[in-house]
Amino acid sequence: METDSAANSLRSPTGIDHARFLAEDFSPLAYAQQQLASASEGTADDARFTHVLAQLQSQAAALERQAQATVQREQTALLEQIVGVRGVDSALSQAEEHVREIKAYMHTLRARIRVPHSQAAAYARQAGNLQAAAAGVRAVARFTQLARRLRTQMADALREERTSDWAAAAQTLGEIARTPLPAGVTLVEREMHAVDRHRVRVQAAGQQLIEEALVRHSASDAAAGLHVLGALGDLGDSVALRVRRGAAAWAAEVAAHPMAPAAPWSDVAALVDRLLDEGLRVRTLERALAVHDRRRADGASAAVRSLLGDHVLAFWWRAAVAALAARLLAPAVRSTLAAGFPRLARALFPKLEPLVLTRLGGMATARGAQGDEDPGVAVLWDGLLAPLAAQYVDAAAARMRTAVARCCVTPGIMDPRSASAAARCIAAEVHLAAAHVRLGAAVVAEAERSVRDFVHAAGTCITDASSGVECAAVVDCVAALRVAV
Numbered sequence: 057m058e059t060d061s062a063a064n065s066l067r068s069p070t071g072i073d074h075a076r077f078l079a080e081d082f083s084p085l086a087y088a089q090q091q092l093a094s095a096s097e098g099t100a101d102d103a104r105f106t107h108v109l110a111q112l113q114s115q116a117a118a119l120e121r122q123a124q125a126t127v128q129r130e131q132t133a134l135l136e137q138i139v140g141v142r143g144v145d146s147a148l149s150q151a152e153e154h155v156r157e158i159k160a161y162m163h164t165l166r167a168r169i170r171v172p173h174s175q176a177a178a179y180a181r182q183a184g185n186l187q188a189a190a191a192g193v194r195a196v197a198r199f200t201q202l203a204r205r206l207r208t209q210m211a212d213a214l215r216e217e218r219t220s221d222w223a224a225a226a227q228t229l230g231e232i233a234r235t236p237l238p239a240g241v242t243l244v245e246r247e248m249h250a251v252d253r254h255r256v257r258v259q260a261a262g263q264q265l266i267e268e269a270l271v272r273h274s275a276s277d278a279a280a281g282l283h284v285l286g287a288l289g290d291l292g293d294s295v296a297l298r299v300r301r302g303a304a305a306w307a308a309e310v311a312a313h314p315m316a317p318a319a320p321w322s323d324v325a326a327l328v329d330r331l332l333d334e335g336l337r338v339r340t341l342e343r344a345l346a347v348h349d350r351r352r353a354d355g356a357s358a359a360v361r362s363l364l365g366d367h368v369l370a371f372w373w374r375a376a377v378a379a380l381a382a383r384l385l386a387p388a389v390r391s392t393l394a395a396g397f398p399r400l401a402r403a404l405f406p407k408l409e410p411l412v413l414t415r416l417g418g419m420a421t422a423r424g425a426q427g428d429e430d431p432g433v434a435v436l437w438d439g440l441l442a443p444l445a446a447q448y449v450d451a452a453a454a455r456m457r458t459a460v461a462r463c464c465v466t467p468g469i470m471d472p473r474s475a476s477a478a479a480r481c482i483a484a485e486v487h488l489a490a491a492h493v494r495l496g497a498a499v500v501a502e503a504e505r506s507v508r509d510f511v512h513a514a515g516t517c518i519t520d521a522s523s524g525v526e527c528a529a530v531v532d533c534v535a536a537l538r539v540a541v
Contacts, residue, residue, distance in 0.1 A: 088108070088112075191236075192238040192241075195235055195236055195237050195238065196237070196238070196241055196243065196244060198235055199232065199235055199237055199244060199247070200243070200247070202228055202231055202232050202235070203232070203247045203250070203251060205228050206225060206228045206229065206232070206251065206254055207250075209221060209224045209225040209228060210225055210254050210257070210258075213225050213258075213261070214257075219265060219277075219280045219281075219284075222258060222261045222262065222265070222284050223280070223283055223284050223287065225254065225258050226258050226262065226283075226284045226285075226286075226287035226288050227287045229251070229254065229255050229258060229287070229288055230287045230288060230289055232251055233288075233289060255288065258284065258288060259285065259288055259290070259294070261284065262281045262282075262284030262285045262288070262294075263281070263285070263294065263298070264281075265277065265278075265280060265281030265284065266278050266281035266282065266285075266298075266341070266344070269281060269340070269344070270337040270338075270340050270341055271337070273336060273337070273340045274340070275340050275343035275344045275346075275347055276344075276347060278340060278341060278343075278344030278347075279344040279345075279347035279348045279351065281344075282295070282344055282345065282348040282356065283348060283351070283352065286348065286352060286354060286356060291348075291354075291356045291359065291360075292356060292359030292360050292362075292363055293363070295341070295345070295356070295360045295368070296360050296363035296364050298341075299338065299341075299360075299364060299368055299371060299372055300364075302334065302338070302372065303371075303372055303375035303376060303379075306330075306331075306334060306375070306376050306379060307375070307376075307379035309330070310327060310379045310380055310382075310383050311379070311383065313326070313327060313383070315383065315389060317388040317389050317392060318392065319392075320384075320389050320392055320393065321396075321399070321400075321403070324384065324393070324400070325403060327380060327383075327384075328404055328407055329407065331376055331380060331436075332407055334372075334376070335369075335372070335373065335376070335432050338368060338369055338372045338373075339369055339432070341368055342367060342368045342369045345357045345360065345368065369431060369432065370431045370435075373431050373432045373435040373436070374431075374435055374439075377435050377436050377439040377440055378439060380439075380440060381439050381440045381443075384440060385440070385443060385444075390443075390444070390447070393444050394444045394447035394448050394451065395448070395451065397444050397445055397447075397448035398448070398488040398489060400441075400444070401441075401445075404441075445498070449489075449498045449499055449502060452485045452488075452489070452499050452502060453499075453502035453505075453506070455481060455485065456478075456481060456482050456485055456502060456503060456506035457506055457509070459474075459477060459478035459481040459482070459506075460478050460482075460506050460509050460510045462474050462477070462478065463475045463478050463510065475510075478506075478510060479510075482503050482506055482507065482510075485499055485502075485503060486499055486500055486503050
């Protein structure tokens with residue numbers, strides 16, 4: 057369609073096709089010859105030339121008019137488009153102006169919003185600074201009041217040395233520790249040195265109250281000392297440190313205590329006395345912690361357990377018995393203690409009576425402050441006495457078996473004197489072990505085995521015996537053994 061419109065635009069109103077003049081192979085000379093040849097043959101040459109020239113001029117004029125009309129038409133269209141573009145450009149200019157106005161208004165509005173906000177933020181900062189300054193002034197004023205009160209309380213405590221005065225001073229020190237104080241205040245820094253000195257004195261006084269109460273085995277007085285340390289805020293650390301230091305001091309004392317391997321009985325008795333005395337003190341300390349928990353409910357016992365890993369009493373008994381066992385179970389001393397274990401049991405278990413509230417199967421137990429069984433006797437038995445008792449039972453069983461074996465050296469013949477000796481040996485072992493029910497039970501079990509062996513051998517010998525005196529002696533020994541066991 058576009059090709060046809062282009063061809064029509066090149067066609068003159070007279071129907072002459074002007075497209076040929078635009079062809080690349082157009083030859084003006086050939087076209088002129090063609091026009092001359094198409095003229096009338098009878099026409100003269102001048103007339104023919106004139107006719108062709110007039111025709112060509114006519115075509116050129118028509119082509120010029122057509123070109124002029126086309127140019128005018130396109131110019132008019134372009135002018136109309138230019139007018140439209142000017143309108144669009146005017147609209148765009150107006151839109152840009154509106155955008156610039158909107159931007160300027162937004163900037164103005166933002167500035168109007170920012171300025172009050174900045175002023176409000178500045179006022180808020182100023183108010184916060186004023187509040188912080190007021191809080192600092194109040195804290196310093198509160199600190200000075202507490203410091204004056206502490207000086208009065210310390211003077212009363214040092215003069216009267218009453219527990220209530222020390223507790224009041226400790227309470228004031230706790231309040232000072234909880235008061236947030238500003239840094240760099242000369243008055244606070246100068247007064248804080250005196251506060252620190254008072255804290256050291258109050259802490260030492262609380263620990264002294266506890267130690268004096270433990271010597272008297274007074275749980276309520278020890279709880280008063282614990283209250284002083286609790287008000288200071290270091291109750292758990294102080295109690296745990298006291299227990300650890302006590303265990304370390306006990307271990308050092310046991311290691312340095314002189315010991316005669318051949319006759320250690322007096323040395324062992326002295327160590328056991330010290331062990332039980334310190335055990336009663338630690339037990340009083342645990343009861344004092346229970347009393348403090350009931351009065352204050354600040355979780356002091358839980359804090360101490362978290363630091364020690366167990367109850368105070370259980371921790372101390374394990375550490376104390378371990379140190380004592382390391383010394384008494386050494387080979388040089390152990391053999392002597394094991395050989396004379398009944399003597400050790402007779403000397404030791406009456407000393408345990410201060411710890412004993414009930415006896416269960418011969419094992420002394422006591423109720424601790426936390427409602428659990430006092431582990432002292434059980435730990436002492438398992439860590440120290442049980443190995444010695446086992447060694448003694450094995451030796452006693454060997455002695456009884458040896459005595460029974462000596463009765464029938466010759467098969468079928470039992471020596472009445474050997475039988476009487478075996479009976480006395482078994483009875484003596486049972487009698488010696490009777491000092492402690494658990495030890496006696498173990499020895500009796502071994503004695504029953506020896507009696508069965510003895511009765512079996514005696515029955516064989518009585519059947520084969522030829523002497524009535526022999527039979528009577530053996531029967532008397534069997535009867536005596538059954539009575540003893």
